[in-house]
Amino acid sequence: MAIKKIVAVTGANGYVASWLVKVLLEQGYHMRGTVRNPDDTAKVGHLLELPGAKERLTLHKADLLEEGAFDDIFTGVEGVFHLAQPTRLGPDEDREKDMVHPAVQGTIDVLSSAAKARTVKRVVYTSSHGILSMSEAATFPEDSHVVVDESW
Template structure:
C-alpha cells in the first residue's frame, strides 16, 4: 500500500514540485492550500499525473490547530513548507510574518506527533543562516551558522527573523519531545514554475534580466533548482540517516556571481553590472551541501538552473524582449 504523506504550502513553487515528485514515486498526498476555491492554488495540482487517485486537497491555516490535525491524520510523513514569504515592508511584521511562521511550525509538529507521523521534514531557509556578519571570515558557512537576530532587528529584516525563530522553535520542540524532525535550508530556489503565479525568488531573476542593481546582500548565499529542493525533502524523509539541518545550494556563491552568469547566458537582456563580491565575508564553496550530497543528492548546475528559470519566465509571459523595428 502506498504511503500517505502531507505537504503544507503545496501550491507554492517548491511545494508544487514536491507534490509532483511524490506522486511520481507513488505516494498518496494530502496537499494543503489556503483557499480551495482559488484555481491558482488548486488547478495545477489537480492536473498532475496520479492526482485523480492519489491527491487530496485540504484547506489549512497555520494558526488553526484543528485544520492541521485534519490534514496530517493517517500520514506517515509530513513536509512542512507553508510560511509567509514577505521580503518587503509590512504593516505588522510580528503578526503577518513572525507569528504564523513560529506558531505554525510548532502547531504542525505537535499535530504530526500526536497523529503518530514518523518524521517531519520542515523547510527552513538560508535566511536562518544569513545574515551572520560575525561568522569567522576564514570559515565556509555551514549548518552550524545561524542568522544574527540582533543585526536583522536593527535593519528590519523580518523574513530572516521569522525563519530563524521558526526553525529554533522547531528544534526546541524536537528536543523537548524527542520527535524526529529534519530541516532543509534552501538557497534562492529557481527553475520551471508549475504554479501560474510569480514567486519571490523568480521575481528576483526577472529583476536581474530587467537591469535591477539590487545586490540582496542580506538574502543571498547561493541557489538551487526547484526540483532539487523538492528532492532534498524526499531524501530527508526516505533516508533514515538524515538528520539536523541540511544546507541546500548547488554552491555557495555571491549574488554578483549569479548576475554575471545570467548576463553571460542571456546577453540579449539588459542585465545590470553589479560588483563581483556582493556578500562581504562569504567564502565561496562548490560542495557546501555535503550532508545532502552524502544522502545521494545530485545538484543541477548553475547554467541549467538559470536556463530553466528564464525559459519558464518566457513561456509564462513574464519576460519578453522589446524589439525596435525601423519604420
C-alpha cells in the first residue's frame, strides 16, 4: 500500500467522524485526530483498535473554542475534515449563545489554523441533523421517511 498524505479529522471520536477515520485508515492515510481528551479510552478506545491505527493515527487534545488550538496539529497536514461541534446547552437552553456562536467561532478557529499551516489544500466541513432539529419549523414524524436537506 502506497503511503498517502497526512490529513486531520476534528472531533475524531464522534459517530460520523469515527467512520471517516476508519475509511481513511483503510485507504492508507496518515491521520491526526482531535478529541477533547485523548487519554479517555472509554471515548477513544474504538479508534485505537482500528486496523492501521497504531501505525498511522495519532490523537491530539484540542479545544474547539481555544484560539490557535489546532495550529501545531495542522502543521504539515494537506487536508482537514472538520466534524467537531460544541454540544454545550446551558440550563437556559440559549441555543444562539450555547450552540450557534461556539460552532461559528470554532469553525473560524479551525479555518484560521488551516490557513496558518500553509500546507492545507482542502477543508471539508460537515454538520449534523442536530442543527436542523433546533429549528422551530423542523418536525420529524416518527414514521416518516422525509428527506432532510439544506432547505430545512
